[in-house]
Amino acid sequence: MISVEDHAERVRKLVEPVLTRLRSGEDAEQPALDDALGRVLARDVLSPVDLPLFRNSQMDGYAVGSADVATLPVTLPVVGELAAGGTATPAFVPGTALRVMTGAPVPPGADVVVPVEETDTLEWPERGLTGQSVTIHRAGPSGRYVRERGSDLRTGELLAPAGVRLAPRHLGALAAAGVRSVPVRRRLRVAVLTTGAELIGAGDGRADDAPAAGKIFDANLTSLVAAVHECGAEVVLAERSGDDTAEFAGLLARATSAADLVLTSGGISRGAYEVVRETTEPLGGSIVHVGMQPGRPQATALVDGVPVLSFPGNPVSTQVSFLVFLRPLLREAAGLPALQPVTGALTTAVESPEGKRQFLRGILSPDGTVTTVAGPSSHLVAAMARANALIEIPTQTTSLAAGANVRVWIL
Numbered sequence: 300m301i302s303v304e305d306h307a308e309r310v311r312k313l314v315e316p317v318l319t320r321l322r323s324g325e326d327a328e329q330p331a332l333d334d335a336l337g338r339v340l341a342r343d344v345l346s347p348v349d350l351p352l353f354r355n356s357q358m359d360g361y362a363v364g365s366a367d368v369a370t371l372p373v374t375l376p377v378v379g380e381l382a383a384g385g386t387a388t389p390a391f392v393p394g395t396a397l398r399v400m401t402g403a404p405v406p407p408g409a410d411v412v413v414p415v416e417e418t419d420t421l422e423w424p425e426r427g428l429t430g431q432s433v434t435i436h437r438a439g440p441s442g443r444y445v446r447e448r449g450s451d452l453r454t455g456e457l458l459a460p461a462g463v464r465l466a467p468r469h470l471g472a473l474a475a476a477g478v479r480s481v482p483v484r485r486r487l488r489v490a491v492l493t494t495g496a497e498l499i500g501a502g503d504g505r506a507d508d509a510p511a512a513g514k515i516f517d518a519n520l521t522s523l524v525a526a527v528h529e530c531g532a533e534v535v536l537a538e539r540s541g542d543d544t545a546e547f548a549g550l551l552a553r554a555t556s557a558a559d560l561v562l563t564s565g566g567i568s569r570g571a572y573e574v575v576r577e578t579t580e581p582l583g584g585s586i587v588h589v590g591m592q593p594g595r596p597q598a599t600a601l602v603d604g605v606p607v608l609s610f611p612g613n614p615v616s617t618q619v620s621f622l623v624f625l626r627p628l629l630r631e632a633a634g635l636p637a638l639q640p641v642t643g644a645l646t647t648a649v650e651s652p653e654g655k656r657q658f659l660r661g662i663l664s665p666d667g668t669v670t671t672v673a674g675p676s677s678h679l680v681a682a683m684a685r686a687n688a689l690i691e692i693p694t695q696t697t698s699l700a701a702g703a704n705v706r707v708w709i710l
């Protein structure tokens with residue numbers, strides 16, 4: 300029996316070369332900005348322009364020279380208008396004012412914008428210049444309400460760094476700089492294979508949708524595919540295999556030729572129909588027993604240079620194995636923050652087998668208490684759905700009283 304940490308380290312070592320290749324950006328893609336949400340930048344993106352692009356007004360008001368508003372109040376002739384998007388920018392003449400809109404270019408020489416509220420302008424005139432003069436009651440120092448070119452970021456400065464997961468705020472800045480597409484890391488390509496002669500898909504049952512005797516609906520193909528997607532990776536193949544080794548070997552060969560990483564479920568314990576074990580062990584794969592519950596049997600292999608990670612088939616075992624061993628690695632590769640456990644206080648006493656780290660399903664409440672959901676058995680797939688957290692009971696702990704603090708992983 301090996302520890303959770305030891306197996307996590309084996310998994311990390313197995314998957315690390317693939318993640319290193321992705322991080323290197325050597326096979327980066329270049330999606331349009333609109334398709335880049337959630338992707339991870341492969342390289343630094345430097346700004347191709349100054350931001351703001353040009354000197355412009357922060358307020359609707361009047362662009363004036365600070366020397367002309369040193370003594371207040373002052374009345375100045377209004378000799379022109381600056382509108383946002385306007386192509387003709389009238390030159391500034393000292394001793395005059397230009398009516399200006401927020402975002403309109405402010406010409407050299409005009410170094411203060413006086414908001415309309417700080418003047419005698421009671422009604423903002425119609426479009427086009429109609430006012431003849433303005434009396435200014437208040438004005439700030441040089442630069443007030445003038446947004447200088449490049450004051451946010453200069454050409455060549457870092458707009459978004461390599462490794463960042465692109466969020467709306469990054470896309471907004473890139474769009475503002477006129478960037479149309481960005482280099483992003485290729486997504487990890489994952490193949491998901493479930494195994495078991497008993498498995499059928501919804502719709503593969505009888506016409507009345509009831510499975511034939513002995514058959515069950517495949518829960519793991521769906522939950523694993525979803526889990527992979529949730530971690531920002533791509534699923535390139537998702538198929539189930541019966542318990543025929545030739546069938547599974549064929550599927551595995553297709554998976555290793557299409558994917559960077561293969562996940563399997565089922566077929567690794569001690570029964571007579573363990574297709575994953577029978578196929579991967581002769582290829583140098585190893586099956587280990589990990590001191591955890593659920594998720595005791597785990598297997599790893601390198602097949603045709605592709606890491607193959609095999610989880611036990613019980614639906615909760617599969618999901619917990621993914622969460623414990625693979626989710627941290629996939630999240631890191633996708634630029635997602637590492638998840639940290641919180642502390643919860645048990646509402647009831649719990650028992651735990653000696654020598655196993657137990658992950659009980661629980662409901663964490665806003666008051667910080669946590670209540671177990673159903674029992675520890677790994678077939679309780681519906682109870683897993685009712686839970687919102689995993690309660691971690693340490694390896695050496697065999698019982699905890701109500702009120703005891705435990706580590707809780709929010710699902």
Ligand SMILES: Nc1nc2c(c(=O)[nH]1)N[C@H]1C(S)=C(S)[C@@H](COP(=O)(O)OP(=O)(O)OC[C@H]3O[C@@H](n4cnc5c(N)ncnc54)[C@H](O)[C@@H]3O)O[C@H]1N2
Pocket residue numbers: 493494495497498515516517518519520564565566567568569570573593594595596610611612613614616677
């Ligand atoms: N003699 C022993 N028997 C078992 C041991 C053991 O140490 N000695 N370990 C038990 C534990 S713990 C687990 S976990 C399971 C793991 O078995 P496998 O990984 O070989 O999984 P299967 O036997 O194929 O399936 C187990 C169980 O889960 C159901 N299953 C499988 N795949 C799916 C799926 N895709 N969707 C829904 N349900 C699935 C399957 O029907 C079985 O009921 O072994 C124990 N046995």
Ligand code: MOO
Pocket residue numbers: 591592593594595596611613616676677
């Ligand atoms: O290890 Mo199994 O996953 O406990 O049921």
